[in-house]
Amino acid sequence: MAKPVIMTVDDDPEVLQAIARDLRQEYGDRYRVVRAESGATALDALEKLKLRNETVALFLADQRMPQMSGVEFLEGALSIYPGAKRALLTAYADTDAAIRAINTTRVDYYLMKPWNPPEERLYPVLNDLLDDWSASFSPPFEGIRVIGNRWSPHSHSVKDFLARNQVPYEWMDIELSQEAQKLVEYAECDHLQLPLVLFPDGTSTLQPTNTQIAEKIGLQTQAGKPFYDLVIVGGGPAGLAAAVYGASEGLRTVMLEREAPGGQAGTSSRIENYLGFPVGLSGGDLARRAVTQARRFGVEIITPQEATGIRVEKPYRFIQLADGSEISCHALILALGVSWRRLDIPGVERLTGAGVYYGAAQTEALSCQGEDVYIIGGANSAGQAAMYFSRYAAKVTMLVRGDSLTKSMSQYLIEQIASTPNIEVKVHTSVIEAKGETSLEAITLQNVLTQETQTVPANSLFIFIGAQPATTWLDGIVERDERGFILTGPDLKREERRPKGWNLERDPYLLETNVPGVFAVGDVRHNSVKRVASGVGEGSICVQFVHQYLSKVL
Template structure:
């Protein structure tokens, strides 16, 4: 934790040096001693301290200074650090002014010059002031602060990126926080450039991309080597499992993830049927544990980084990345996962990130406190989200197209939802429009049986309506089903003949694509079971097929 500061201001260099000497001697172990030779320079320093979210415990300021007196400085400093204790250093002639300052500007104390010996005339007074300050002091948040508007899609993107990458941050809504307004002023930021992201060292970015944030906080976005034994594309449960098993068995392994490790499963608020966790765990917890495990075995993780193309030049496979670079390998595993299917009704695209969200946007949970939340979908992800948001929202309404939850949701979730008084399930109901100018204000619902419609007020709509693979970038290289899922193993046989492009005498391994040495696992694979445990299983066993492939080509 950063030490709180004691700030002393005096225009006389000899006096300032003497004050600093005495303060450091008594308080240097527990406080930072900062000096300034004028009120103006001190105010500039205070603004930088505020941007770094550091604390000031005490001001010790000379009264008689040119341009700005001690009292005038303290009046302005109070607006920046209102809880700091305030003491004036005065000469005998300024005693009356000091007494008036105690009454008018809430100066805590005044000290006469000279203060020697400090053990008798300085430290006892300051000790009392510092003890009073410590009694109510609450250490500030030491991390990234994000300032913006709740209904800004760009602000939501930043919050979601940080949350999913397990980076602590503090959200400050410009509409609700006076401190946020103050920081924006000190950072000299125009509100049209929100969000403003302030880092612990006081540096800042406006409207940053995920890559800019990643570089600033130390995430790796570029590969350290041009060649690897194994490249894994995708950092969900299947990709993480493959990374752990590949690296632990001696393969030089790199994993590329376009958003954040954990994939879609990483956004799950609670996974209660994963083996070995009887009380359940969140997707974020699972991702964090898996990333720690992968890094312990030496896996290189690139995030955020996106794959854009694959080419083959025997015996190597090359992966082209979005930053224009290219890395190569002996073997590759595609663990691309799936993305939430978009709700194609009027208003939804325009309001995405401004009240309409895909998946369990846990970064928005606190903003939904005591509000009505609507959730579209009837599978496990929707049920987990309903249970999660019910802890914050006044009421949660699930909108389900089918006639019950039993079609696609696990029974344990159905039972939990039934036992939660502030969750209502509306079956045979669809959203047909989202309304609002700059943020979601209402949604129009349709009863699928009667055709009746109604428009209800809404500020938060979370959508879970199935998933689709993002595999268009594999066109012409990797064979896929008509729905875009990657074909592997037996699915590559047509009329007992290998699919076009397979050039080996042996059959493809169970998880191998039409390109020898390139495998697919998890939700992106045609015919896979869409469960976290099965993804982890496929990622784990796929490494054995990688070893078999490498034993024949190396």
């Protein structure tokens, strides 16, 4: 933590220099002494200190200053740093004013000029004030602060990006926090331009993109080399496993992730059926452990960065990126994962990020304290989310089109849900409309058997209705099935014939696509098992096929 500040204010340069010198001599090892030549200058400096999240322990101001007296300055400073101690420096003629200030404006003490010797007439008083301040001082949060509106999609995007990349931050709701309102005022920021992101170094950004945030907090957003042995596109469990095994076996490896390492699994509140973790772990914990392991072996992790195209020039594969750059490699693994399927009903698209969310959106859990939460879906991801939100919400209602959870959810989750009193499962139910102007206010439910409808108040709706691959950028190069999932190995054969354009004497390896040296693993692969352990397994064994491929082309 940065040293707390002692601020001294005096319009007389010689007096100001002398008091600052004495303060630094006694307190410079524990406090940072800041001086100002007027009350107005000091107030401006305090606003900047506040934006940098610095702490002020003590104000020491001269009473007799032009334009703004010491008492007037301390009154202004009180609104910015209400917890700081306040003391006046006065001449004998000003003692009455100083006593009135103590009685009316919460000035803690007044000191007479001159204060020599300071060991007798200055330090004992200030020591008592600083001791009192230290006894009640709680260190502020030192990381990133995000000021925004709960119902702002851009605010949600910033919070989600920071949380999924394991970056601690403090959320400050402009509608609920007076501190947030003051910070926005000090930053001279229009409320309509939020979110405002305040960084620990004192800089701030309005409505930043994920890339701007990533660059500011030190994430690697550009590849360090133009060429790699192995490029992995996608940072979910399959991609992370491939990265760990590839780098640990000597391959120069880079992994590209468009959002945050962990993929869809990284948003899971609890994974309880992953081998080796008997009490379960969150998707965020799994991602953090895997990222640490990958970096230990020298994997470059580029995020946020999106692949937009592939071209092949024997024996190289080139990956084109969204920022216009390009990297090349000998072998490429596509671990793209899947995205939540969008719910196409009136109101949802407009209210996404403002009460309607895809996936668990754990960043919104605390905001749901004491509210009713609705979840659409009946598979494991929906069940895990229901259990997580039940810790915060007054009630969680799961909306399921089918007649039960047994067809798509693990038995252990069904039992947990049944034993949780504030979770209700509504079967044969779908949502047909989301209502609200600037945020979600209500949803319309329909019984799929009777077609009966009802509209219920709702502020938070979380959607888990299946997944779809984002593979359109592979058109014309990598073969896919009718739903967009990538075909590999035996699935490429039609009537026992190898894929069109395949010019090698061997058949494609188990996880190899129709392009030699380009592989696919995890949820994006046709007929894959949609489980974390399966993705990790495919990512791990795929590296063996990469070695076999490289041994024949190099």
